[in-house]
Amino acid sequence: METVKIGADVFFVLMGAIMVLAMHAGFAFLEVGTVRRKNQVNALVKIIVDFAVSTVAYFFVGYMVAYGVSFLAPASVISGASGDLFAKSGFDLVKFFFLLTFAAAIPAIISGGIAERARFFPQLIATAILTGLVYPFFEGIVWNGNFGLQAWIEESFGAGFHDFAGSIVVHGVGGWLALGAVVMLGARMGRYKKDGSVIGIPPSNIPFLALGSWILCVGWFGFNVMSAQSVEGVTGLVAVNSLMAMIGGILTAVVVGKNDPGFIHNGALAGLVAVCAGSDVMHPIGALVTGGLAGALFVWGFEKCQNKWKIDDVLGVWPLHGMCGLLGGLACGVFGLEALGGMGGVTFMAQLVGSLIGIAFATISGFVVYGVLAKTIGIRLDQEEEFRGADLSIHHIGAYPEEDLTQGR
Known part of the structure; x- marks a missing residue:
């Protein structure tokens, strides 16, 4: 029975890892549908290469920073076939795979904010730094109890900082890191006139944008539900709360966004971002309100x-992941309370302090990492490259090569 249980957990976490891996296709197509046609190839290439760099950085450095575990040992040891340092049947390996997909979401989030004007290889350097050092540092603090911060929060405020599936650890950190990247890059050429007026840049493909949102929505049930990391710990409450938050985000985005398809499809994602932290402790009605x-x-x-603060965040990743992630961290401390039908075990002050520490850490880190890269090797395409588009300037092929050939590009 023990062997069956371990095998079931391995399979469960592996399926979660695969579902979250599939979410990266959602990130890619959400960006492809939002950027102009001359930057679509770059969006696709960035996401998949960022994932590759994230895997190497997290395997050799990041996972050890977060959890103190190194896989630099014989395969028989790390698979659990011999010795007792690692769990049997390679459970620690699929757990790494699962958590890697979370780490790789950080550069995937940032990619949407810096689209259409970021240089390719400097961004890969940033990806290695963020997934190898910056993100795992905070991940280990929250999810592994590193440096005693969780113990201090629990002692001071009656409960630890609760972030079941990463409203702050993943989305909040990714969104507030992206703010630094976007600000350091500056706005796209022609986005704002000298008098401060805004020049609209419409999405290139609404069906691709919608496809990206749908892929993310489906994969999110692996992201949230399988954060339990065991068959024994899984609960349908997380699944239904994720569903209700997604629906809440859609419905309010329809009204507030005045039927705009971009807002509607991102509204679903906003609800899912916000419910991550408390999806295991909220009542479904609380999740619906949180998503709304x-x-x-x-x-x-x-x-x-975009219009008032003149921050040219192309996909709106700071509002989507940063702001809504912060909202989710706080909402967990409200709708997770037993008095509001939740499971309890949380306090608002613990959520407030933990959330603010997370976004402060991410904001400072974003400005430091991208500021240093901007001052040293440069992070932005030159004007001619940006005008031609990242596809031809970086990858030497467009999304529609036959058109490029016939038009002499």
């Missing part, structure tokens, strides 16, 4: 970001 608030927050944040 997140959908409205995304629309408000995107419009303020």
Whole structure:
């Protein structure tokens, strides 16, 4: 029976890893549908190469930073076939795979914010730094109890900082890191006039944008539900809460976003971002409200970001992941309370302090990493390259090569 249980857990976590891996296709197509046609190839290439770099950085450095585990041992040891350092049947290996897909979401999130004007190889360097050092540092603090911060929060505020599936650890950190990257890059050419007026740049392909959102929505049930990391710990509450939050985000985005398809499809994602932290402790009605608030927050944040604050965040990843991630961290401390039908075991102050520490860490790290890269090797395409588009300037082929050939590009 023990062997069967271990095997079931290995298979369960492996399926979760595969579902979250599939989400990266969602990130890719969400970006492909949003950017202009001359930058579509770059969006696809960035996501898949970022994942490859993330895997190497997290395997050799990041996982050890977060959990103190190194896989630099014989295969018989790390698979659990011999010795007792690693779990049987390679469970620690599939756990690494699962958590790697979370780590790789960080550069995938940032990719959407810096689209259409970022240089390729400097971004890969940033990816290696973020997934090898920056993200795992905070991941280990929250999910492994490193440096005693969780113990201090629990002692001070009556409960530890609760982030079941990463509203703050993954999405909040990714979104606030992206803010630094976007600000350091500056706006796209022609985005804002000298008088401050905004020049609209429409999405290139609404069906691709919608496809990206759908892929992410489906994969998110692996992201959230399988964060239990064992068959014994899985609960349908997480699945239904994820569903209700997604629906809440869609419905409010329809109203607040005035039927805009971009807002509607991102509203679903906003709800899912916000429910990650408390999906295992909220009542479904609390999850619905959380998702609804997140959908409205995304629309408000995107419009303020683009039109008032003049922050050219192409896909709105700071409002979507950063702002809605922060909302999710706080909402867990409200709708997770027993008084509001939740499971309990959380406090609002613990959630507030943990969330603010997370976004402060990510914001500072984003400005430092991208600021240093900007000052040393440069992170932005030159004007001619940006005008031609990242596809031809970096990859020497467009999304529609026959058109490029007939038009002499």
